Amino acid sequence: xxxxxxxxxxxxxxxxxxxxxxxxxxxxxxxxxxxxxxxxxxxxxxxxxxxxxxxxxxxxxxxxxxxxxxxxxxxxxxxxxxxxxxxxxxxxxxxxxxxxxxxxxxxxxxxxxxxxxxxxxxxxxxxxxxxxxxxxxxxxxxxxxxxxxxxxxxxxxxxxxxxxxxxxxxxxxxxxxxxxxxxxxxxxxxxxxxxxxxxxxxxxxxxxxxxxxxxxxxxxxxxxxxxxxxxxxxxxxxxxxxxxxxxxxxxxxxxxxxxxxxxxxxxxxxxxxxxxxxxxxxxxxxxxxxxxxxxxxxxxxxxxxxxxxxxxxxxxxxxxxx
Ligand code: NDP
Ligand code: DGY
Numbered sequence: 001x002x003x004x005x006x007x008x009x010x011x012x013x014x015x016x017x018x019x020x021x022x023x024x025x026x027x028x029x030x031x032x033x034x035x036x037x038x039x040x041x042x043x044x045x046x047x048x049x050x051x052x053x054x055x056x057x058x059x060x061x062x063x064x065x066x067x068x069x070x071x072x073x074x075x076x077x078x079x080x081x082x083x084x085x086x087x088x089x090x091x092x093x094x095x096x097x098x099x100x101x102x103x104x105x106x107x108x109x110x111x112x113x114x115x116x117x118x119x120x121x122x123x124x125x126x127x128x129x130x131x132x133x134x135x136x137x138x139x140x141x142x143x144x145x146x147x148x149x150x151x152x153x154x155x156x157x158x159x160x161x162x163x164x165x166x167x168x169x170x171x172x173x174x175x176x177x178x179x180x181x182x183x184x185x186x187x188x189x190x191x192x193x194x195x196x197x198x199x200x201x202x203x204x205x206x207x208x209x210x211x212x213x214x215x216x217x218x219x220x221x222x223x224x225x226x227x228x229x230x231x232x233x234x235x236x237x238x239x240x241x242x243x244x245x246x247x248x249x250x251x252x253x254x255x256x257x258x259x260x261x262x263x264x265x266x267x268x269x270x271x272x273x274x275x276x277x278x279x280x281x282x283x284x285x286x287x288x289x290x291x292x293x294x295x296x297x298x299x300x301x302x303x304x305x306x307x308x309x310x311x312x313x314x315x316x317x318x319x320x321x322x
Pocket of ligand 1 (some may be wrong): 040078079099100102106154155156158159160178180181182208209211212213215216235237238239263264282286288289290
């Protein structure tokens with residue numbers, strides 16, 4: 001069966017697929033850079049399996065280009081907002097994804113981003129380099145600490161929970177969370193399930209870790225930021241589209257909120273001329289939540305195993321139900 005891979009992926013995953021000689025024949029966009037749309041539409045033709053990344057928009061056009069052979073789409077990501085699920089379902093195609101294996105790495109990065117943003121690490125590093133460090137100064141580069149604080153987690157799923165677990169030992173006093181339903185596991189982090197407005201108004205740190213859905217798209221907008229404390233720090237490691245970036249820029253530049261740390265933006269990459277990048281109180285990372293060598297290796301292996309399961313009509317280790 002024909003498999004198309006849309007990018008160079010870690011060797012752990014490639015090894016699994018190349019060794020499955022009796023099962024599939026692999027072709028690949030052999031580059032670290034995203035596949036141009038025209039090449040994707042060409043490469044996927046006649047494929048039985050598609051291994052893709054979160055930067056590949058898999059919509060009706062791609063599915064039509066693939067044609068009726070396509071049995072499985074395996075994405076090397078836990079997020080699946082780049083997949084047109086209704087179209088995929090209509091065609092009876094199975095979907096594999098990579099939950100759990102990247103939870104620790106992403107939670108760790110989110111905590112690092114929160115601390116870097118709240119304690120102004122990039123600014124401090126920059127001051128040292130450019131000679132702005134004249135002396136120890138009582139009022140210089142002060143930020144906000146977690147001890148005694150209230151943290152609000154939007155989306156206490158796998159990653160939200162792992163973030164909460166890592167933040168509690170810093171002395172967090174209250175852990176609020178919101179989502180569609182209260183979670184039994186919320187009790188493990190003394191989490192209080194509250195309405196969004198309450199979380200926004202009472203939190204010193206807001207961490208967004210929900211999935212991107214029509215409901216969460218643009219959730220963090222002008223009204224949201226206007227309800228936050230002036231001293232609060234906003235962190236997003238879910239998807240850029242959960243945030244209205246124009247409204248975030250306004251809130252940050254007018255001092256309506258203290259700071260923001262973003263691992264995800266719209267678009268990605270964020271153009272270097274983007275207004276958010278002019279702000280000292282905004283720390284932007286290039287979507288590196290899951291970027292540890294071992295995590296990416298395990299993600300690619302799981303993606304390959306999902307693909308093989310789908311091709312062979314057997315169990316997939318992580319099949320998305322939708
Ligand atoms: P989960 O499915 O475990 O968690 C998603 C959470 O989103 C659930 O708790 C869900 O709560 C919540 N959610 C859904 N709708 C809403 C809503 N309307 N309001 C508030 N919360 C909502 O997924 P993961 O924790 O594994 O991953 C979460 C997301 O993180 C991924 O979808 C991906 O976009 C992003 N991600 C980013 C990475 C990075 O590199 N920065 C790395 C990995 C993931 P409920 O069940 O109540 O609906
Ligand atoms: C995902 O898996 O959804 C992340 O955004 C990248 O690991």
